[in-house]
Amino acid sequence: MKYAVIAEYLGHYSVVLMCRAMNVSRSGFYKWLKRPPCAAQLRREQVESKVVELFAEFKARYGAPRLADELADAGLPCSKNFVANIMRLRGIRARNGKGFHYRPASPTMINVEENRLRRRFRAEGPNQKWVTDITYIWVNGRWLYLATVMDLYSRAIVGWKLDTSMTERLAMDALAMAYANRDIQPGLIIHSDRGVQFRSVKYLDLVRSRGCLPSMSRQGNCWDNAVMESFYSRLKVELIYAEQYASIEAVRSGIFEYIEIFYNRK
Known part of the structure; x- marks a missing residue:
C-alpha cells in the first residue's frame, strides 16, 4: 500500500x-x-x-x-x-453533519391532533403514511424555509416548497404538490409536529378535504417525526453546508437537483 x-x-x-x-x-x-x-x-x-x-x-x-x-x-x-x-x-472525506437543537413546545396549544403515527415509520404500501415538516435554511444573510412531505413507504419526497416566509401557505403548498403527484385514498395518515402552521384551520381543512387523517407529535418530542428530521440533516450536510448560494433561485435550483434528481431517484 x-x-x-x-x-x-x-x-x-x-x-x-x-x-x-x-x-x-x-x-x-x-x-x-x-x-x-x-x-x-x-x-x-x-x-x-x-x-x-x-x-x-x-x-x-x-x-x-x-x-x-x-x-x-x-x-x-x-x-x-x-x-x-x-x-x-x-484524502477524501464525505461531508459531515452538524447538530441541531430543539426548542420546547408552547404549553398552550389549540387544534392539536392525536399521535396516530406513534413512530410506526414503516408502511405496507405507498400513500398510507406521510410525514411533513419545515426546516430553516440560512442563505446570504437571510432565512429561507423549506417544507417537505415524505411517503414513508419509499421515503420519497412527494411534495416540497421553498419560500421566504414560514406560513401556513408554505405547508399547504407542499401538501398540495404531494396531492397532485399521488393518487391517494381516504385514510392516509399525514403526520407533523405541533407547529402553528400545521395546527392552522386552513391546513387541517386541506388534510381532511381528501379524507386524510392528521397526526401530530407529542409535545416537545422531536423523535416522533425522526424520519423527517433525518432527511433534513442529510440535506443540509450534503447540499446546503457545502455550497455558497448567492440567491434564492440558486437555492431553489440546488434543492430541486437534490430532491428530484439525486434523492428520489438515486
Whole structure:
C-alpha cells in the first residue's frame, strides 16, 4: 500500500523523500515497482478507481458505508472498512453533519391532533403514511424555509416548497404538490409536529378535504417525526453546508437537483 502511494506521486516528489516519509527502503520500492501486478493489486486498483469515481458522482455526499453499497451494486463487493481505508489514503472525506437543537413546545396549544403515527415509520404500501415538516435554511444573510412531505413507504419526497416566509401557505403548498403527484385514498395518515402552521384551520381543512387523517407529535418530542428530521440533516450536510448560494433561485435550483434528481431517484 505504501509503495502504491509512492508510485502515484512519482514526478511530484523525490523517491528518497517519499520513502523516508513512508519509512520504507528505496530498494524495496524499486523491487516492488518492477514486479508484475498480482490479482489482488489489480482488484484494489479497480476498486480504488471506482471509489473515486463514485465519490465524485455523488458530490462528496457518500461516505464509506454507502460507497460500499454502490460498489456491491456495481459488481465490486468489498467491506466498508476497505473503502474507508482507500478514502483515508486518498484524502477524501464525505461531508459531515452538524447538530441541531430543539426548542420546547408552547404549553398552550389549540387544534392539536392525536399521535396516530406513534413512530410506526414503516408502511405496507405507498400513500398510507406521510410525514411533513419545515426546516430553516440560512442563505446570504437571510432565512429561507423549506417544507417537505415524505411517503414513508419509499421515503420519497412527494411534495416540497421553498419560500421566504414560514406560513401556513408554505405547508399547504407542499401538501398540495404531494396531492397532485399521488393518487391517494381516504385514510392516509399525514403526520407533523405541533407547529402553528400545521395546527392552522386552513391546513387541517386541506388534510381532511381528501379524507386524510392528521397526526401530530407529542409535545416537545422531536423523535416522533425522526424520519423527517433525518432527511433534513442529510440535506443540509450534503447540499446546503457545502455550497455558497448567492440567491434564492440558486437555492431553489440546488434543492430541486437534490430532491428530484439525486434523492428520489438515486
